[in-house]
Amino acid sequence: MRSVEPFVSTAANDAPRPLVSLRDVHLSFGANPVLNGIDLDVFRGQAVSIIGPSGSGKSTILRCITGLLKPQSGTIEVDGTRVDRLASEHDEIALRKRVGFVFQQYNLFPHLSVLDNLVAAPVRILGRDKKSAIRHAHELLARVRLADKAHAYPGQLSGGQQQRVAIARALAMQPDLILFDEVTSALDPEMVGEVLNVIRDLVRDGMTCVLVTHEMRFAEEVSDAVFFTEAGVIVEHGPAARVFREPASPRTQAFLARSL
Ligand code: ADP
Ligand code: MG
Secondary structure, eight states, X not given: OOOOOOSSOOOSSSSXXXXXXXXXXXXXXXXXXXXXXXXXXXXXXXXXXXXXOXXXXXXXXXXXXXXXXXXXXXXXXXXXXXXXXXXXXXXXXXXXXXXXXXXXXXXXXXXXXXXXXXXXXXXXXXXXXXXXXHHHHHHHHHHTTOGGGTTOOGGGSOHHHHHHHHHHHHHHTOOSEEEEESTTTTSXXXXXXXXXXXXXXXXXXXXXXXXXXXXXXXXXXXXXXXXXXXXXXXXXXXXXXXXXXXXXXHHHHHHHHHHO
């Protein structure tokens, strides 16, 4: 066990710098304030969960981290780069290579085989040599337990299998971190476990992960830190065991009482 660490480190030099850092992020859609001062850090190798009611801003936080959405104020850094004010398309593409995003709708290319779904972006966007991209794709399919599906088409796979391909496709870009937005919410219950097993393996292997999930027991099991959002505010955050077992805020207590 590490000793108590401040959430925001103030030490100048030797403190680890967060891989992802949001500071006082405010974002509105028109007149609708959706993020009202979000502070959130993710350190390399951590698994961080964001939980909270529907409409509380969880997906919006993830889209801000990918640079897809720009807040009206506050700062967002990924590995020291301000992604809330990327100037060029070139910078936007550079960010997208580093941040993997897997969401509820797997959005695989239906006309491409599973293998080609994994090879397309590394070859076209990263400029990888096709042979090595294919070799890597086979390794990743083994990792998500789909080694035998390389030549299948998405339409021939179950939802759980397609979601695992989507995770492998994100990994094929060798991202620094992966954001998972309710990746099991659209799946039949019997397929949820196989997808969570793959995410659990990634977390154990040290991949930096941010999870938005309604799978509370899974979040408690794998997360280093948990953030509870409500109405665009982080009501409470802390180590998973503490937030889930001894929530300090009555809002968190009420949410968990409904969700666990
Ligand atoms: P969560 O993921 O926690 O369910 P979201 O981040 O998706 O919440 O949404 C937060 C709020 O922002 C909701 O009120 C939603 O209706 C609103 N919202 C999200 N995306 C848009 C958008 N593109 N345009 C307008 N309002 C949006
Ligand atoms: Mg959402």
